[in-house]
Amino acid sequence: METRDFELLKKLSEAFAPTGEEEALFPMLIEEIKPYVTKLYMDRMGNLIAEKGNHPDLLFCAHMDEVGFMITEICEDGSLHFDQLGGVDPAHLASKRVVIGSQKLPGVICARPVHFSRKEKGYTPNSYADLTIDIGCQSREEAEKLVGLGDNAVFDTEFSYLDACESTVKGKALDDRLGCFYLCRMIRDPEIQNVVFAFTVQEESGLRGAHALAESEKFSFGVAVDSTTASDLPQTEGIFRVCAQGKGGVLSYLDGASIYDHDLIDRLFQKLESEQIPIQTKTLCAGGNDASSLQKAVCGAKAFNISTPCRYIHGSVATARVCDLEAMQNALSSIYQFLNAEKSK
Template sequence: MWERVEHYSRLNGVSGDESAVREAIIEEVKAYCQYEVDALGNLICFKKGMVTPDKKLMLCAHMDEVGFIVTHITDGGMLKFTTVGGIDSRVVLGRAVNLYRTGTIGVIGTKAIHQQTEQERETVVKVEDMFIDIGASSREEAMNVVRPGDCAVFCTDYEEFGDGLLKGKALDDRLGCAVLVELIRSKLKFDMYFVFTTQEEVGLRGAKAAAYSVNPDFAVVVETTTAADLSGVSEQKQVCALGKGAVVGFMDRATIYDRELYALAYKLAVEKKITAQTKTMVAGGNDAGAIHTSRGGVRTIAVSVPSRYLHSGVCTVKKEDVKAVLKLVYELTETIL
């Protein structure tokens, strides 16, 4: 599974431009399920199990990652840009990025510190005051390799380090995609749908369309979620922590989760000896926000991998937590229906 996680992390797929990720997933699942791609680019798979249930279950993970999009090219060849998805400007400045349509590498910069006013030095630089430097000296030179609308992602190395930790870009939510692929390629008790969604990071757009098409009775969203288990952060505000297992939340900013499914997840975790935790704060959101209100409503739960430094170039997770998420999601698929 870890080779798959690394492969997916290295793929580039900013919201609305997920084709490379989708094609890689199709290559791995096409022999195990029926599939189709809808108008928004969602990959919708149907996996035949040993039993056809009366109710319909959908598992969901999103393919897209946060990134950047070029909005303008200056006379001097610098690229003005904005973010795609929620990226804190404090993790952007000075980072190398890959404008992956052409493989052009650039560096995000801003006005030199000795040219800044005293007020500018004391405030966080806004994205609108930054640029991507690709080494071009004119707009014409830059236009040979880049055009407005091109997307960029963080340049970062996928690496394992410390006590079973790994870091990389786009682990939100390529980890969820890897978990779903693992399940599709396994023997399952019930028929079910697996949906790999687009545009989650810009408003849950793919999930809204996919949930309407599939029309499930139940949904399990497989995600990553913010872990703030860092020095100086009180336990109450850490949200969740690495090494404490799968995260099953009762509420976030987009969803109040089905209470029976929430209880079931913890019951299964205890019975099957799967490490699990809940969030200590109401924070974040995911595709469940669009799914649970689709049509006449969908009973929904989310199971997430805790991740430090979410929406940066170095999402950091613990491998044991990923294993716990895989085990718990599998047990839910065996039990919900």
């Protein structure tokens, strides 16, 4: 990966932007794309919308927000009760590092040690009620000087290459900072004109930013660029692998929230395969993405989704293959050409 791109992705991945509090990404994105756009604004929902050209009819969106936590109670002993923002499985959270608030106050998620697990009752996974965040405070008064009720937290994870060959990256919030990253590069690309790019909010809270966007913007085609679960792990067989890393972007025919235009997806596959751009579909229909909200646009848009195959999304650290990032970027350029041709039909 070029250093400039690596640095951009690192900055995006490490930013503090849990769902409902996405402002931290604004200065980074604006700095990156401002020279290339004709219109750049935040709507009343908080979505960042960038236009290239006049009256664009194509929309590409990626969500800015990531999963995280909200502090819901500051306890007598200085520990913090918290709950999830978006979906994070509490079973594996004990001992994970977090940072709280845009000031990035460090904390550790604590639970009772494994030695004290209730053997007689069998194993019960931790729920949020069993977990607290320790920020090193001994009393409520002390803790209240550092955090407030309703402050948010995200995983404290460094973005870097995973392997010495630099073929895989690891970091938090690859869902969906990868999408933001592709959109930034599309905006830089002089070949791509007359497009609206939307960086949406509150995807993890129920596809809400894209919902508000779809009620106000007019477009004929909408593409939600997101990340999806690659479950290509040992001892996982058949459809349960969902999709695999190293095989390019994932175009789905349906998921937990949408059914897409079968014919359109078929023709996209044909085009991408004819151009030797790696592309795959997925074999389990779970979850949803912003395409579901785009499909319900007041103007009646055709919407679909293309995602990067990531492992371990919604956890403290996810991975993506560099070759998939390139395949995704190429697929998006190709999809842009395809939709332009489709429009003039």
